[in-house]
Amino acid sequence: MSELTIPRGKHVGARVNRVEDPALLAGEAKFVCDLTLPRMLHAAFVRSPYAHARITSIDTSDALAMPGIEAVLTGSDITAYPLSDLVALEGLQKTPQPVVATDRVRFVGEAVAVVVARDPYVAEDAAARVEVDYEELPAMTSVEAAMGDDAPLLFDDLGSNVVFQTTRTFGDPDVAFASADRTYRRRMRGNRFVAAPMETRGVLADFERASGKLTVWSSNQMPDLLRVTLSAVLQFPAQKLRAVAPHVGGGFGQKMTTHPEEVVVAYLALQLGRPVRWIEDRRENLLAAAHAKEQVIELEAAVKDDGTILAFRSRCVGDAGGYSFNQASALIEPWYSATLMPGVYKVQNYEFEVLAVLTNKTPIGPYRGVGWTPGHTIREMLLDEIASDLGLDPAEFRQRNMVTAGEFPYKACVGQVYDSGSFIESVDKALEMIGYEEFRAEQESARARGCHLGIGISPYVEPTGFGSEAAQQQAEFPFPSHDNATVTVDPTGKVTVALSVTTQGQGHKTTFAQIAADTLGVELEDIAVVQGDTDTSPFGMGTYASRAAVIAGGSVALAAGEVRQKILDAAGVLLEIAADDLTIESSRVSVKGSPGRGMSLGDVAMAAYWAPTTRQEGKDPFLSATRFYDPKATYGNGCIVAVVEVDVETGHAQVKRLAVVEDCGTVLNPMIVEGQVRGAIAQGIGGALYESIVYSETGQPLTTTYLDYLLPTSTEVPSIEVGHLESPSPLTVGGIKGMGESGLIAAQGAVVSAVIDALDPFDPEIEELPLSPDRVLRSIGRISG
Amino acid sequence: MGKAAITLTVNGAEADGLVEPRRTLADFLREDLALTGTKLGCEQGVCGACTVLLDGQAVRSCLLFAVQAQGASVTTVEGLAASEDFDALQKAFSDNHGLQCGYCTPGVLMTTRALLDTLSSPSENEIREALSGNICRCTGYHGIVEAVKELTAAQA
Ligand code: FES
Ligand code: FES
Numbered sequence: 001m002s003e004l005t006i007p008r009g010k011h012v013g014a015r016v017n018r019v020e021d022p023a024l025l026a027g028e029a030k031f032v033c034d035l036t037l038p039r040m041l042h043a044a045f046v047r048s049p050y051a052h053a054r055i056t057s058i059d060t061s062d063a064l065a066m067p068g069i070e071a072v073l074t075g076s077d078i079t080a081y082p083l084s085d086l087v088a089l090e091g092l093q094k095t096p097q098p099v100v101a102t103d104r105v106r107f108v109g110e111a112v113a114v115v116v117a118r119d120p121y122v123a124e125d126a127a128a129r130v131e132v133d134y135e136e137l138p139a140m141t142s143v144e145a146a147m148g149d150d151a152p153l154l155f156d157d158l159g160s161n162v163v164f165q166t167t168r169t170f171g172d173p174d175v176a177f178a179s180a181d182r183t184y185r186r187r188m189r190g191n192r193f194v195a196a197p198m199e200t201r202g203v204l205a206d207f208e209r210a211s212g213k214l215t216v217w218s219s220n221q222m223p224d225l226l227r228v229t230l231s232a233v234l235q236f237p238a239q240k241l242r243a244v245a246p247h248v249g250g251g252f253g254q255k256m257t258t259h260p261e262e263v264v265v266a267y268l269a270l271q272l273g274r275p276v277r278w279i280e281d282r283r284e285n286l287l288a289a290a291h292a293k294e295q296v297i298e299l300e301a302a303v304k305d306d307g308t309i310l311a312f313r314s315r316c317v318g319d320a321g322g323y324s325f326n327q328a329s330a331l332i333e334p335w336y337s338a339t340l341m342p343g344v345y346k347v348q349n350y351e352f353e354v355l356a357v358l359t360n361k362t363p364i365g366p367y368r369g370v371g372w373t374p375g376h377t378i379r380e381m382l383l384d385e386i387a388s389d390l391g392l393d394p395a396e397f398r399q400r401n402m403v404t405a406g407e408f409p410y411k412a413c414v415g416q417v418y419d420s421g422s423f424i425e426s427v428d429k430a431l432e433m434i435g436y437e438e439f440r441a442e443q444e445s446a447r448a449r450g451c452h453l454g455i456g457i458s459p460y461v462e463p464t465g466f467g468s469e470a471a472q473q474q475a476e477f478p479f480p481s482h483d484n485a486t487v488t489v490d491p492t493g494k495v496t497v498a499l500s501v502t503t504q505g506q507g508h509k510t511t512f513a514q515i516a517a518d519t520l521g522v523e524l525e526d527i528a529v530v531q532g533d534t535d536t537s538p539f540g541m542g543t544y545a546s547r548a549a550v551i552a553g554g555s556v557a558l559a560a561g562e563v564r565q566k567i568l569d570a571a572g573v574l575l576e577i578a579a580d581d582l583t584i585e586s587s588r589v590s591v592k593g594s595p596g597r598g599m600s601l602g603d604v605a606m607a608a609y610w611a612p613t614t615r616q617e618g619k620d621p622f623l624s625a626t627r628f629y630d631p632k633a634t635y636g637n638g639c640i641v642a643v644v645e646v647d648v649e650t651g652h653a654q655v656k657r658l659a660v661v662e663d664c665g666t667v668l669n670p671m672i673v674e675g676q677v678r679g680a681i682a683q684g685i686g687g688a689l690y691e692s693i694v695y696s697e698t699g700q701p702l703t704t705t706y707l708d709y710l711l712p713t714s715t716e717v718p719s720i721e722v723g724h725l726e727s728p729s730p731l732t733v734g735g736i737k738g739m740g741e742s743g744l745i746a747a748q749g750a751v752v753s754a755v756i757d758a759l760d761p762f763d764p765e766i767e768e769l770p771l772s773p774d775r776v777l778r779s780i781g782r783i784s785g
Numbered sequence: 786m787g788k789a790a791i792t793l794t795v796n797g798a799e800a801d802g803l804v805e806p807r808r809t810l811a812d813f814l815r816e817d818l819a820l821t822g823t824k825l826g827c828e829q830g831v832c833g834a835c836t837v838l839l840d841g842q843a844v845r846s847c848l849l850f851a852v853q854a855q856g857a858s859v860t861t862v863e864g865l866a867a868s869e870d871f872d873a874l875q876k877a878f879s880d881n882h883g884l885q886c887g888y889c890t891p892g893v894l895m896t897t898r899a900l901l902d903t904l905s906s907p908s909e910n911e912i913r914e915a916l917s918g919n920i921c922r923c924t925g926y927h928g929i930v931e932a933v934k935e936l937t938a939a940q941a
Contacts, residue, residue, distance in 0.1 A: 021879040024887025026871075027822020027862035031888065034821035121807065198826045198834060198888040198922045249824075249888030250922050282827040505886025505923050675882045675924060682925035706831035706920070714916040714926040719909075 051699020199249020290365025454758025464738025465550030500540020684747025
């Protein structure tokens with residue numbers, strides 16, 4: 001068997017219930033906030049109330065004098081290197097962020113001191129008593145203001161608030177625009193919205209002085225990176241540092257990067273020699289945990305009268321917030337918008353300009369779909385406008401310009417190589433699921449009764465399985481991205497799979513066990529999956545960028561395949577037959593074709609470990625293998641179609657129906673795939689209609705509770721119909737592609753397009769998202785301002 | 786700050802505490818009684834993660850002070866998990882993939898328990914309405930609604 005194929009028994013591809021569920025349902029699963037240690041102390045942060053200010057003095061004496069207070073530290077009390085991004089792209093300016101501000105604050109919510117107390121209530125009381133004097137500086141809350149000629153600088157030594165600017169040209173866009181029959185242009189301010197995982201961030205750190213061991217439990221997606229980062233910024237020996245991500249209540253990218261608070265809590269434990277826990281509250285999460293998505297994007301298209309798109313030109317300006325945030329940098333938004341702008345469309349002439357600009361807002365970090373979301377949304381808005389202007393059906397116009405089935409592998413102009421896919425087919429299928437023809441008829445009759453329905457069609461391609469090649473194709477720098485898995489069969493014949501990827505709810509303990517089960521010929525209940533602990537998991541990058549299924553799936557399949565061979569070799573010796581003539585099924589090793597002749601896997605394993613006769617010259621008898629996998633770039637695709645109803649009196653838009661077709665190649669567990677797709681789409685609905693972090697002109701955040709920052713609930717998210725197509729990747733182990741982000745890449749565009757379609761009779765003008773009732777009414781001139 | 790003595794019933798057993806008047810019921814349950822199944826998602830009364838039953842009613846334990854539960858009977862997810870009909874709940878949520886990270890899940894289960902006690906043969910809209918106070922960031926609600934539909938159908 002080639003290393004690219006994985007055996008498909010009864011597990012891979014089956015709708016298997018999750019092994020994670022019982023502990024979570026019973027309330028037994030432990031998240032960071034559920035962990036306590038003897039003598040544990042509680043930390044609370046003092047945060048800047050100003051968007052931009054110089055710290056002139058800090059008086060901690062009142063706070064320190066309170067009973068129950070163990071320590072109050074300011075930035076100058078903390079010995080830690082500042083955090084910075086890891087992006088090696090030429091021209092990107094560095095903006096090191098002290099883990100607690102020392103002399104300057106650049107956004108409301110930046111930590112200026114930290115209080116440690118025996119009781120969390122008392123820690124918060126004391127935090128309120130820390131007196132900080134500030135000299136307020138002018139705050140810039142938009143990229144336009146921050147780019148102004150005499151805009152005050154966030155970092156004086158940089159000479160500009162623009163930390164990155166570049167232009168790239170592919171093909172010949174100038175000629176294409178000059179020869180086009182028509183050109184179109186659109187500008188959009190994409191909303192700042194956030195991951196808002198239900199579990200906020202949290203850290204517990206414990207330092208055992210005598211052994212010198214520092215353990216940090218954190219609600220984090222990349223414990224290995226956290227360990228390496230902590231070791232570097234605290235100058236602490238990595239071999240004595242253990243990072244653990246226990247149960248994590250959602251991450252969606254926000255918990256990828258090392259946040260300053262993680263460093264501070266670890267530092268406090270080191271200094272105080274007692275365990276210290278910090279559990280973020282929701283206000284802090286909305287204030288100070290990485291924000292996401294905000295960009296101002298301009299997009300132009302050059303089009304022929306027959307509906308052929310000749311070229312795009314884009315300008316993506318990312319609103320980075322106060323720092324080019326570690327480790328992903330301020331490019332996490334605009335760069336990815338720009339580089340994936342052509343999407344599923346065959347556009348080979350393209351020019352983009354990317355700018356990343358500092359403002360006095362919370363730093364931007366990764367969030368599911370990174371820059372792809374707003375770029376995708378504006379492109380689909382523009383395509384609707386073009387279709388309507390050309391009098392073409394929006395679906396047909398799109399399909400005419402898409403990469404066709406026979407054209408894979410297809411090299412997009414920016415450099416991505418789409419390995420396989422079903423771009424056109426997924427649109428057909430999604431339209432069929434929604435009943436497109438019938439909908440158009442219904443739309444017309446509804447309009448006649450004053451009911452405004454609209455439909456939005458949003459086909460996507462999703463870069464997945466982020467390994468080194470994908471990093472090169474998408475990020476233009478060869479960030480070596482790989483992961484490992486260790487598969488071990490113990491002497492009783494039971495299996496442990498240790499993963500370097502971590503889970504925040506994606507069901508890894510189930511899906512990766514499914515792969516190991518089929519490869520090894522055992523049942524799911526014979527397998528334990530361990531992950532999220534640097535002491536017991538092999539080193540790896542962790543979970544982000546829709547890579548776990550591809551990379552962990554591949555590395556588990558490879559490692560399990562190697563262990564399978566070792567089992568067969570040992571059994572061959574025991575049964576005196578060639579290993580090639582043996583197979584394993586339901587934990588029994590037997591001769592192919594004569595199932596009666598064989599022995600249990602447990603007996604083989606027992607003998608492999610302990611019977612000297614099974615030892616073979618030159619072979620490693622240990623039934624374990626660790627395999628590294630750095631996959632080729634692979635691309636998932638699909639199409640989302642949304643139907644909305646807009647009340648033109650109140651401006652209220654409601655998603656009535658939503659159908660999605662996803663194609664992530666080989667499906668490991670359809671139930672989990674559907675869950676990921678639906679969950680991501682719900683977030684996209686939020687980004688289209690409800691979710692927005694709002695700042696006042698002086699940089700005061702106005703959305704610091706869930707009453708102001710509106711998340712979609714069960715009454716806003718309709719039942720979502722999911723269809724599957726399977727175009728396995730020819731390049732990855734098992735043909736697996738990722739799919740975790742597509743819903744959030746494409747759903748915002750689908751819903752926004754649907755609202756615009758519903759409002760078509762009113763010629764809506766939409767330049768800002770989300771489409772909250774006031775914005776809808778303004779877009780059709782029902783209210784002004 | 787002075788402390789008040791409280792006595793209540795939690796998951797069928799008597800629980801005593803000496804608490805500051807400002808201590809929330811959620812913190813009392815989670816920190817003082819080590820019943821960490823109840824989760825906190827916002828402490829602003831919006832997300833429903835902290836939902837417990839107080840004398841049979843679904844309430845938000847982040848919005849109540851522990852002293853307000855004096856004399857009351859509280860059921861948390863740990864109590865629910867020990868109850869007879871938990872198997873059906875567990876099966877319905879697992880079969881329908883009604884949870885991913887599971888952080889919202891204890892609250893969702895408590896709301897579901899209250900819903901099953903109060904609504905008979907609810908429509909999907911009624912179910913969605915009843916669940917609208919429980920925010921889930923992972924699932925898009927589909928699996929949760931399907932699980933509850935299955936449970937209410939079995940009950941009808
Ligand atoms: S934690 Fe109580 S409602 Fe959110
Ligand atoms: S399952 Fe993660 S928040 Fe609901």
